[in-house]
Amino acid sequence: MLENNNGQAVRQIIFRTIRFRKVRNTILVFLIFCCMFVITLLGMGVAAEVDYLHSILLEWQGTDAHLLLQGVTQEQKERIQAQPQVRKAGAANVIGEVKNPELTYRLPKLICPDSVFLEQNRRGVLHGKLPEEETEIVLDETTLDALGVEKKAGETVEIAWEREGKETVSTFVVSGYLEMEDADGKNGDLWVSAKFAQKFPGDTFQVQVRFALPFGLAGKTEELISACGLKGAEAEINDVERIGMQLRNLMENQRVLILILFLYLAAYLVFRSIFRIAAVTDLEYYGRLKTLGMSPTQIRQVWTGSGMILCAAGAVPGILFALFGGRIVLTHTGWSVSLEQLHIHVWQLLLQTAFLFLVVRRCSERAADVIENCSPMEALHAIWWVMPSGKYRKKQTERKEKRIARIRKERNRNRRRLFLTKMGKSGRNLPFFLAAESFWKNRKWTWKVCAALAGGMFLILMAATKYHSFDAEKYLRETAISDFVVKEASLCGNAGGIYNERENKIDGKMKQEILALYGLEEYGAVSSKEIPHVLPESVREQIRSFFAGEGEEIFHYMEPYTQWLQEYEKATDSGRCTIRIWGIDQAVFPMLKEMDWILDGTWDLEQFAQGGYALAVGSDIPSKEQPNYSPGELVEIDGRTFEIMATVYLPDRMTQGGSYHMFVPEIVIPGTDFRELYPETSIRKLYFNVEDRKEKEAETLLKSYEKRVGAPIAEESSYALKQSFREECIRSVFPELAAGCLLFLLGISGYINTQATMTLARTKEFAIFQSMGMSGKKIFQMILWECLCYVLVSSVIAVAVGCLYSLTILKRSIQRELFSTGWVMTYRFTLFPLPFLILAGIVAAVLLAVFCFFHSEKKSVVERIRQTEM
Secondary structure, eight states: OTTTTHHHHHHHHHHHHHHHTHHHHHHHHHHHHHHHHHHHHHHHHHHHHHHHHHHHHHHHHOBOOSEEEEEEOHHHHHHHHTOTTEEEEEEEEEEEEEOOGGGTTTOOEEEEEOHHHHHTBOSOEEEEOOOOSTTEEEEEHHHHHHHTOOSSTTOEEEEEEEETTEEEEEEEEEEEEEEOSSSOOSOOOEEEOHHHHHTSOOSOEEEEEEESSOSOHHHHHHHHHHHHTOTTSEEEEOGGGSHHHHHHHHHTTHHHHHHHHHHHHHHHHHHHHHHHHHHHHTHHHHHHHHHTTOOHHHHHHHHHHHHHHHHHHHHHHHHHHHHHTHHHHHHHTTOSSOTTTOOOOHHHHHHHHHHHHHHHHHHHHHHHHHHHTSOHHHHHTOOGGGSOSSOOOSSHHHHHHHHHHHHHHHHHHHHHHHHHHHHTTTOSSHHHHHHHHHHHHTHHHHHHHHHHHHHHHHHHHHHHHHHHHBOHHHHHHHHOSSSEEEEOGGGOSTTOOOOOTTOOOSOHHHHHHHHTOTTEEEEEEEEEEEEEEEOOHHHHHHHHHHHHTTTHHHHHHHTTOHHHHHHHHHHHHHOEEEEEEEEEOTTTGGGGTTSOOEEEEOOOHHHHHTSSEEEEEOOSSOOSOOSSOOTTOEEEETTEEEEEEEEEOOOHHHHTTSOTTSOOOEEEEEHHHHHHHOTTOOOSEEEEEEOGGGHHHHHHHHHHHHHHHTSOOBOOOHHHHHHHHHHHHHHHHHHHHHHHHHHHHHHHHHHHHHHHHHHHTTHHHHHHHHHTTOOHHHHHHHHHHHHHHHHHHHHHHHHHHHHHHIIIIIHHHHHTTOSTTGGGBOOOOOOTTHHHHHHHHHHHHHHHHHHHHHHHTSSOHHHHHHHHHO
16 A cells, blocks of 8 residues: 555655654754744844944945955956956046045045946945035045034035146035944045046046955956056955955854854754654554555655654744844844844855754654664564664664563563562662663663753853853943043044034033032043144154154054154154143042053152142053153143153043044143143043942933033943943853753753653553552652653753863953953852752653653553553
């Protein structure tokens, strides 16, 4: 019958098998659903972070082209576009070089891009429209901030530009601007219309080439230059589009990728155990089918077909639930990307799904091997708990020898059990010994379940240890000077803004409201002013010596910025320069006590506050030699003389809003002296600390003031930083926590399936024990101990491995800051979640034991013995 109706019979058996084992199949579908959900969730996070990092790099580069060419002629451009290895090539007519002093550090150009060039643009989102009229222009946010122009269409801007040695000043109307997520970008070119470009015809183009494949960019570049005669052109490969850079971005999330692979391995072990137990328990059923003529190929089709159906039933809902509900999970666990950025690539989703189907298919094939390698007579008379876990040999003689050996071994075990039953009817430890023997007998199956349970506990323990090792106080010492900071409104631009000393947004009313705060502990202001100054010869020599020695890297970094280099050469040659005077109140200095900010000299706050002393601001290189005045030297500031007490380093978050691309030495004087010298200068930043219980009230006050002023004058407070820090801590441990919970669930489900099947199939054994005088209480104790063995063994393994790993590898990694977040971590050992995990395992074990016991006691001893023998 089966041979003549192959396909229809196999399909009927597949669906009949699925309906017949509803509980087992439901558990399997649920586990597949959980696996697919967690794996898809982690894949979404990895894809979002990799793409976010890639987009930031592309925005800095300004394009997604593989190759950037400068100085290309019209004929060469046409040759490039005709090359077969070129997928697309965008070109822009270079009209001239921008000469505005505020923009010289970026070396921008006036260009007229074509449509392909605009498609390759990655500098940001365009707000407004592209230039169409002769006087229209498009700039990015950084350029608008540098020019002091408001970011909106319709604003007027003057651009000084040079062409063929002739400098021209043109007035343009901003038709649109590019909103950039990053503060700056390498590409700062200004886009003009084709009508403007027609007035200045030329033969110089900027070409962006994108090849068909991103492999071997250096070799393809050389071939293109040789084929098109581009020896005079400047060529630059876009490193962002290199395969190596993309792999580097992917390796930033290698920890999550390893966890995903570990989840696949654990799923394979647990699924294999479930399928194998299912195959052995159904041996008699398939033995009957074999006697009816079912072939090994048909058996394999039944198992693989049912496995694929069950996998699809769990994987598809898991994917859908992750795509729709997983976004909320990731955003609420502090993931660093927004809700709109969370996604997963189609190829990545297909790869993950195919891999899970491959795992399930392999498990079902291994289960089919058990039945295929068993003869119909062996299958019909098999006792499943005696079956071996390894493959059967196909040779009949070897199978018979092994079967005889197994029967002898089982008889010896039964004799020992009967002896223990007779000798220990009143012994309290008898159920434990019998349970331990049964657990050890099936060790080739149970170790996989224990490994999954222990792996889940281990990952959850490591996630808890990492979470408790995050040090909020250490983080605040590195990122915050005070609890709250109010900054001048001119510092609120996208790129940081340039401080305007004539602004006065931090007015007297604001000060009064802050001083009236209940719980105010410390309060201080910071101001600054730039004045002309003449450096003495000793200071000039020290500046030259610093940039020729330890500060050589800084010099080479700033050398391309023309304005900085001109100011530096002017200061070292003639001594004439602009210096920035900082006025810092006495209450602000104690806020810097946690920082290593003294580079040279001695520091005495009380002596400094009395007046007549100043501090020279150095670089971030911890060296006594700095490009400024030395301790003990005198400096004259607007008619008053100050003695340099020490050389210090001011943190960047305090000096935000300076002229970053200008050479400006800096001096710090007491706030009282500063206000006497410059009474009309506005406050640059205002720092204050409040009691912890009043932090929320202070933040509410600043938000209400921001609405009145119309500018985000409040920086992130310590209260907000603590909240974001907690979210970042959760995000950092979320992959381990999710993987650990899934492994723990796999282990729990696996041991429930294994133990329930083992217990319910041994009704004859329990009936024999009861016929020999063992009470029902001891039978229950034996079942309970068998269930508890999984939890106890897994807990011992998890604690041993977890403690060893935590106290050695994890502790050293945190202390040596090998993690990217190591700078805000202080190692703290904990076993906090372990009691809850053990409790969950014990509760599951007790419930399972109660279910198995009462299910096995539904029939009398005689009925169970007779039913098993039939």
